[in-house]
Amino acid sequence: MNTGHALIRFENVGLRYGAGQEVLRDVNFHLHPGSFHFLTGPSGAGKTTLLRMLFMSLRPTRGLVYLFGRNIAKNTTSQRADLRRRIGIVFQDFRLLDHLTTWENVALPLRVMGRKQSDYQDDVTELLRWVGLGDRMHAFPAVLSGGEKQRAAIARAVIAKPELLLADEPTGNVDPQMARRLLRLFIELNRLGTSIIIATHDYQLMSQFPAARMQLENGRLEMHE
């Protein structure tokens, strides 16, 4: 098995919260750049936990995790921030900032990168229109519906064209037509080189695109290429 150019590599990874049982056990896998995977499994199987480990907000209690060829345990805080700028993430609870407008929330990753507003203004506007939030750009998250918040969170995750996109139930709050539209966005991102991992139980969504599946069951991971 050649893992030399793997984008993500897990070696015997285990994770437990406190003194409880391991929620992830002996997880071994590697993903190449440009891959597209659905991460699936029953509720409580550890999908969100795995995504959080991939995003470096959780550390494994054992084993090694390599991201972009780097052992994340050896990262400094600055290197971790650097890696996170290469990753887009969509959380189930959206994590939008209530005091910023939808537009400002979506533009946040670009602002953090130090880019000028005049450089990304058109891109943010166009993306928001594309996800159906053209008339909600100046609205604050408090007045957005669940589906609108989800689309804003997705737009924020993809605006900087990340090398890796992690999405936790990204279509959970949108209608099937919007779900297809968002999937199309993910596919196009993938076509342009972004690796995608979508955690979902939505079999209808998975049936629309022939991607490999990562199946989590009782804390163990099986790969179905």
Add this chain to the structure above:
Amino acid sequence: MSTVEPASSLPVLYKTRKQSQPKYARSNAPIVPPGSVTGRSLALVIAIMGFLASITACGVYIVFNAANVWTDRISAEITVQIQPHADASGEDRTADIVQFLKDQNGIARVTPFSQEQSLKLVEPWIGRSEVLKSFAIPKLVAVQIDTSSPPDIATLKTVLESKFPGAFLDDHGLWRNEIRRLTRLLEIGGIGMLFLMAAATAAVIVAAATSALASNREIVSVLNLVGAEEKFIARQFETHFVKVGVRAGVFGAGLAALLFLSLPYITEGISTSATSAAEIRRLVGAGTLDIGGYAVLVLVVVAVALICKLTSRYGVRRILNHQNS
């Protein structure tokens, strides 16, 4: 199997087309809301610290200037003391010494004190009495130095004292040293107080930064999520603290400037028969600030802003580092 639409209608950022769009973002909308970082009580504490620091710094400045004036005045004058001799006329010796002094280079004016003037000098200690006139008290000669070309005081002393036994030249070195020692003490005390105020201000800001981070935990978490570096996050907080620091510093220094402007009127108010306003002015000057004094106030504002900037940066980064490690 795929039922997704073709990519032709994808958003512009995934294509090369560019078009002008209206603005939907407030320019430089604060990522961290100002109200959630610094409250009025923090601004009040910093303003009070700025006021106290301004008073202390300007007080030291005024005393330093006054001390320079005192030492300059003292240095510009020497005194010759003539011990009364039983075998010669004091007046004659005085006249000879006055003439000798007038003949020296670098002497601007020589003023012998009459017996009455000399007695007036000791009057505060021993009182006024006709009996004193019969005492053989030393005669005094005040000598004004030409400060543009002063004489060599040590040589003058040696020559004078060898030529006129019983005459002593006092260059007021003892007083000069005392004044220097006093002003040095005041400077050290003032600087120590400024350090204490700076430390208190820094401690207050660190506490405020800790509280600001706690109340903005969600914002910090989202900023981490989008890959913001610690220095970027710290800057979001730092900006608010610097703004508060500048405003509070200007307020405190402004209040201090007003106080110094009104000092002559306050001096008039506190003067008594024992210490007239004129005497107080002679001692420490009018108390108002010159250009240098106002520059000290500006420096205080800059220092307060710097303390706010550096302390909040250090405080926030230390906390973030601790959270992320």
